[in-house]
Each structure stands twice: as structure tokens, then as C-alpha cells.
Amino acid sequence: MKKNNTTINEHAKTLVCMYNYIPDTSGIVAAKRIYQNKEKVDLIHNKQPKDEFDTDFNNLVSQYIEDEVEIDTLYRFNYGNHSKEFIKKSLKEIEKLTSRKGQYNKVYSRALFAISHFLAFEYKLKNPNVKWIAEFSDPMLYDSNGEKRESKLDKESANRLNDIIKNKGFKPHYDNDNYFFYAEYIPYLFADKIVFINENQRSIMLNSLPTDLKDSVIKKSIVLPHPILDKEVYYLKNANYNNIDKNKVNLAYFGRFYDKRKPYSILSSLYALDDKIKEKCVIHLFLPNKDEYQKLVDCMPLNKDNIIIINDYYNYLEFLNLLTKFDCLICPDTKTDKHYPYNPYLPSKVSDYLGSQVDIWGIYEKNSPINKMDEIKYKSDMDNLKSIEETLKHIIQDKIDRM
Incomplete structure (x- = not known):
């Protein structure tokens, strides 16, 4: 766990759940949101490959990060044992943070990668009053070829998700074990705010939903383009x-x-x-x-x-x-x-x-x-x-x- 050395007058009340972080493209966008919001947060993410780490930008954003927790699990895009391990280890670390600082008011997650949303979902289940903001960088269920992404949930995990969905009064999908389906469906149902990057993306991602669910997601969604950093940031480090x-x-x-x-x-x-x-x-x-x-x-x-x-x-x-x-x-x-x-x-x-x-x-x-x-x-x-x-x-x- 890394702790910011700046004086903390009040603990962070926002938890940022990111499986991938700097220098991954989606991780950089999340970091830009943190920097742009200038709000103190706690951050949890998987350990990034050492040869890709970007120290300079990480240090710039870290002034707004009170506690940063790195989880050391296998780095993979699809669902697998590493997904369960990442969520299990992350929840233990979050429990340590909240036992010391209290529960969070907001939790933010961004996908790609899908695991980020699943971690935020698990925290939301344990703390129903937290405001969950789920951002989608791109469509999750379909790739740029229009082909369905497939990664199979184990039966126990799929049934557990659908039991939760059913108990909350939503339509379960016991016949569906596709991880990427739930990466969209779970935030649609349980997130308090959905962020899309552009109107085309929102329209396409919501197009296949039943009318009542589609209307519900539209009401709690916004279109928020990628953040643009202040001009001064472009001159913090000269490129030779x-x-x-x-x-x-x-x-x-x-x-x-x-x-x-x-x-x-x-x-x-x-x-x-x-x-x-x-x-x-x-x-x-x-x-x-x-x-x-x-x-x-x-x-x-x-x-x-x-x-x-x-x-x-x-x-x-x-x-x-x-x-x-x-x-x-x-x-x-x-x-x-x-x-x-x-x-x-x-x-x-x-x-x-x-x-x-x-x-x-x-x-x-x-x-x-x-x-x-x-x-x-x-x-x-x-x-x-x-x-x-x-x-x-x-x-x-x-x-x-x-x-």
C-alpha cells in the first residue's frame, strides 16, 4: 500500500476501482479524471507490468490519491481465476481502509477492463448507500468487428449473479454465462450513474435492451468525453x-x-x-x-x-x-x-x-x-x-x- 505524504485533513470519501491503471490507455483516462476533479480519492488497481510503468504521470496524479493499493495478480483481459483472486484480495484491502477511515460515499470504476466494474459492484453490494459511478470506454459485449466477446463464467459465479439480480427485482439470465454480458448488464442495473464517452456509443450499447431497462439507463446516464488536461500540464516535462x-x-x-x-x-x-x-x-x-x-x-x-x-x-x-x-x-x-x-x-x-x-x-x-x-x-x-x-x-x- 502506498500512502500520500501530504497532510490529510479529511479522509478520502471516493474509492476508485481500476483493474488496469497507468500506463494502460483506459487507466490513463481514469487518472486524468482524478487529476481533473482535484478531489482526494483512494485508488485500488492491479499491479501493472514493470516495463510499462509511467512514473512521471503517476507522480503528478498521486497528489490527489490518499491511499493507493496495488493487487498482485495475473494481468489478463478475460475472466478467469485471476479475476476472483483480484476481487477477493481487493475487498480485503478495502476492508482495511474502511476500518481505519470509514465507508466511502462514492465508488468509481472504468472499463475496459471489465473486472473494474465487478469490484465496484461487490463493494456496492456490501454498501448499498454508496453512489456507484460506472464508466464505459467502449462497448464491452461486442468488439470493433461487431463480434460478441466471449469469456465463460463458472456456474457458481453465474448463478450467484443471477440470484442477486432476481432478488433485486430485475430479470435474471440463468442461461447466460458470458462474463462480458454481465460487464454491461450489472452496471446497468446497479450503478447509480453510467458514463458514456459519446452519443454513438450510448445508443449502440443500449439498443438491444428492453425498453423499460433502456429508459432507466438513459435517465441515469451522461455522455462525458475524455478529459482535456490544462495547458500547463503539456509543459511539465520537455520531450527531447x-x-x-x-x-x-x-x-x-x-x-x-x-x-x-x-x-x-x-x-x-x-x-x-x-x-x-x-x-x-x-x-x-x-x-x-x-x-x-x-x-x-x-x-x-x-x-x-x-x-x-x-x-x-x-x-x-x-x-x-x-x-x-x-x-x-x-x-x-x-x-x-x-x-x-x-x-x-x-x-x-x-x-x-x-x-x-x-x-x-x-x-x-x-x-x-x-x-x-x-x-x-x-x-x-x-x-x-x-x-x-x-x-x-x-x-x-x-x-x-x-x-
């Missing part, structure tokens, strides 16, 4: 990055490239530009899988003059500082391939980009949250390569005109 040529237009992308978020449309559009325009542009990619894409880029004729520069990740505070150094920040949508009636995903990096006050280039899927945002200056249809090419040309020319 020397690859920016101020005589050129510098664009940057931060994150992962995977099946639903690939770089090829951006690189192809760069390749298609007239040489006089192309030579004025540099695209900086910050990726966790740097070596894989370095090999790809090295084979491309357009990169003979370092038009594309590939870098490793930076830690979070350095990342925020890096954002301020570029002319435009690239944010492609997660492609849902029409598995949803409209895209429910809003990348958390959008809030970080907005806080930097640097122009943003959104490469959107039709009717996505990114497409609807007036704050995003440049936009391209991700299914239209010509649109991407024309937008890139527009960005470069705009910046050249300002030089």
Missing part, C-alpha cells in the same frame, strides 16, 4: 526530440497501427503528391512496434529524404509535450466495417490532441464521433483515398502559406 525541421510541415501520429487502424492510406496519399509539395512535408510516427514499420518504410522510394520518421513511444507527459511541437496531428478512426449502424468509438488521444491546441486531421468513418466534431480542423473520409490525398495537400499548403 530533435527531428523536427522548422522549414517543413511536420505532421505526427501517435499510437498503434493494427487491422482497424492502418497507415497505408496516409502513406499512399503522401506518395501520390506532387514532388514540390511532398518535399515540404515530414510525417512523424510514434509506434510501439517501431521496427516492424521501419522495415516497411525503408522499402518505400518516397522515404529517401526522410519524409517519414518512425520513433518509439514516449511516456505520457513527454507525449503531451511532443504534441505541441507539430503543425498537425493525425487521428484515424477505428474502422468498424459497417458491423455497427454507426461508429461508437472515440479515440482517447483526441482529448490529448485538443488540449495541445494544435490542428488535428481526423480520418473518419462516416457518422463517427470524429466526423461530428467541429473542433477538428481537417477531415478526410477513410474510405476515399482521394479525399485523404486532397486533405494532406491542403494541410501542407496551409502551413506553407503561414511560414
Whole structure:
């Protein structure tokens, strides 16, 4: 257990339940909420992999954390013995905290990962008067392919959940043992407040619910985008990055490239530009899988003059500082391939980009949250390569005109 060294005049009355924490993306959003609210909390989370720990941002947020408890269990996304172990150990640690400080008034949980909600639920069961705020980063039951996530609860756990649901006067689902179903259903029934990131997400997640339950969840839900940190936070730690040529237009992308978020449309559009325009542009990619894409880029004729520069990740505070150094920040949508009636995903990096006050280039899927945002200056249809090419040309020319 870690204890904040600041003087405590009154104990924290909010418990934050996070299975995953910094530097996991969802954990960073939870940490940003803590920092933005500037309210003293206690925090419980699973121990994060050592090679991924972000000390700088953790230290910044810790000024608002009275007690932080790390639970040492296997780190996994799906349900398993580690889930039971995490909840069991966490409840014991929470009991130690409350025996010393009294019960909490509020409990907050955020998923992904689902275990966070299940821990908050267990505390809510023991303390019915606590206000449980449950936040969803993305749909839990279905992935970005529109395919159902499956992870089987053991029979004892499934029956226990349904007995609790039945005893509270709600509809049980004894024939359903899918962990991810209950990751949504339990907060819908028992949380006092549900937080969604965007309206598309709320609509899609609630679409299949019976009308009475859907109406109930809507009444106690809010749409609350990812928090935007104060401008001063972007300058707390300078990022040592020397690859920016101020005589050129510098664009940057931060994150992962995977099946639903690939770089090829951006690189192809760069390749298609007239040489006089192309030579004025540099695209900086910050990726966790740097070596894989370095090999790809090295084979491309357009990169003979370092038009594309590939870098490793930076830690979070350095990342925020890096954002301020570029002319435009690239944010492609997660492609849902029409598995949803409209895209429910809003990348958390959008809030970080907005806080930097640097122009943003959104490469959107039709009717996505990114497409609807007036704050995003440049936009391209991700299914239209010509649109991407024309937008890139527009960005470069705009910046050249300002030089």
C-alpha cells in the first residue's frame, strides 16, 4: 500500500476501482479524471507490468490519491481465476481502509477492463448507500468487428449473479454465462450513474435492451468525453526530440497501427503528391512496434529524404509535450466495417490532441464521433483515398502559406 505524504485533513470519501491503471490507455483516462476533479480519492488497481510503468504521470496524479493499493495478480483481459483472486484480495484491502477511515460515499470504476466494474459492484453490494459511478470506454459485449466477446463464467459465479439480480427485482439470465454480458448488464442495473464517452456509443450499447431497462439507463446516464488536461500540464516535462525541421510541415501520429487502424492510406496519399509539395512535408510516427514499420518504410522510394520518421513511444507527459511541437496531428478512426449502424468509438488521444491546441486531421468513418466534431480542423473520409490525398495537400499548403 502506498500512502500520500501530504497532510490529510479529511479522509478520502471516493474509492476508485481500476483493474488496469497507468500506463494502460483506459487507466490513463481514469487518472486524468482524478487529476481533473482535484478531489482526494483512494485508488485500488492491479499491479501493472514493470516495463510499462509511467512514473512521471503517476507522480503528478498521486497528489490527489490518499491511499493507493496495488493487487498482485495475473494481468489478463478475460475472466478467469485471476479475476476472483483480484476481487477477493481487493475487498480485503478495502476492508482495511474502511476500518481505519470509514465507508466511502462514492465508488468509481472504468472499463475496459471489465473486472473494474465487478469490484465496484461487490463493494456496492456490501454498501448499498454508496453512489456507484460506472464508466464505459467502449462497448464491452461486442468488439470493433461487431463480434460478441466471449469469456465463460463458472456456474457458481453465474448463478450467484443471477440470484442477486432476481432478488433485486430485475430479470435474471440463468442461461447466460458470458462474463462480458454481465460487464454491461450489472452496471446497468446497479450503478447509480453510467458514463458514456459519446452519443454513438450510448445508443449502440443500449439498443438491444428492453425498453423499460433502456429508459432507466438513459435517465441515469451522461455522455462525458475524455478529459482535456490544462495547458500547463503539456509543459511539465520537455520531450527531447530533435527531428523536427522548422522549414517543413511536420505532421505526427501517435499510437498503434493494427487491422482497424492502418497507415497505408496516409502513406499512399503522401506518395501520390506532387514532388514540390511532398518535399515540404515530414510525417512523424510514434509506434510501439517501431521496427516492424521501419522495415516497411525503408522499402518505400518516397522515404529517401526522410519524409517519414518512425520513433518509439514516449511516456505520457513527454507525449503531451511532443504534441505541441507539430503543425498537425493525425487521428484515424477505428474502422468498424459497417458491423455497427454507426461508429461508437472515440479515440482517447483526441482529448490529448485538443488540449495541445494544435490542428488535428481526423480520418473518419462516416457518422463517427470524429466526423461530428467541429473542433477538428481537417477531415478526410477513410474510405476515399482521394479525399485523404486532397486533405494532406491542403494541410501542407496551409502551413506553407503561414511560414
